[in-house]
């Protein structure tokens with residue numbers, strides 16, 4: 217049976233010992249030893265086989281499949297060996313990244329992903345001007361995992377694309393819900409990865425999500441890092457222009473930490489700079505030169521500027537004094553559940 221993706225299960229109910237298994241493996245190897253002809257293409261398919269035995273490696277179908285899966289990943293790890301028997305001694309720790317990858321594939325389906333929202337404040341008017349959607353993973357064994365531990369894995373595996381789309385959709389739905397309940401929050405920021413920007417149909421996908429959730433595009437802001445811009449392809453430019461023409465805003469996240477030249481700020485449809493936390497940290501006690509420069513740069517180019525990672529009143533006061541009113545950080549609020557945002561709104565906090 218097909219287990220999912222490129223994984224298949226073979227159940228052998230009548231074997232008497234290892235030699236019977238090896239015979240079957242030989243058959244499989246034989247079938248895949250020649251290339252497959254598909255139209256004009258010759259395709260070579262490699263197999264990696266993991267084996268678990270009843271009752272030694274498990275007494276339920278579920279456990280047997282799980283252990284066969286673990287063994288299969290072991291044989292994937294070692295090119296050249298096509299099969300691997302499960303054994304209790306398989307070092308589970310060395311499997312962690314692989315296991316996490318496997319779990320990540322199933323995380324959306326299993327409803328383990330959720331979103332927290334961090335308020336963005338206008339410190340001058342003391343109003344909440346928006347929220348940033350931040351992804352969390354409630355892993356069944358490890359508890360809550362922050363994106364630092366799985367975003368790069370998601371990017372390597374390409375899973376960031378469905379994952380990012382999931383975030384976008386659910387965050388838009390959430391904002392729409394608040395709006396319908398009378399809480400008209402003006403802005404929702406969602407992080408987009410470089411990989412998402414490499415999709416030809418990114419614009420169409422975002423447009424569809426907005427249509428499905430019935431949210432007006434001007435409420436949506438996308439946060440990109442400079443590495444999207446460093447790549448600066450024709451595709452990036454086209455997509456950004458399309459997004460802008462729809463009314464979607466684009467912010468540059470972690471501004472100042474990348475390696476891009478500043479020229480793009482004039483050529484690309486960007487509306488906001490986010491001062492990276494590292495500069496905000498240095499600001500009060502060490503050196504405010506970079507923060508001040510970014511604020512001035514934003515003013516001169518007619519871009520909004522928001523400081524992130526604001527943790528103290530001193531930092532907030534200093535930023536305001538420098539004419540940076542928009543802020544986000546633990547001083548105001550940690551990222552919290554949607555419900556919490558709404559209760560604060562209702563209580564007028």
Ligand code: C2E
Pocket residue numbers: 334349350351362363364367376380383407408409439469470524525526527544545546547551
């Ligand atoms: P980021 O976009 O720079 O998000 C800000 C991070 O700083 C968040 O971490 C937030 O919780 C944390 N933070 C906010 N205020 C403070 C503060 O005052 N002090 C300190 N120490 N930290 C603060 P988080 O939620 O762990 O996210 C980490 C990174 O993961 C994000 O950095 C973003 O790059 C990425 N990420 C999160 N959600 C998504 C997503 O849906 N898609 C993509 N592609 N990336 C995401």
Ligand code: CA
Pocket residue numbers: 348407439469
């Ligand atoms: Ca961000």
Ligand code: CA
Pocket residue numbers: 469470490492493524
């Ligand atoms: Ca950031």
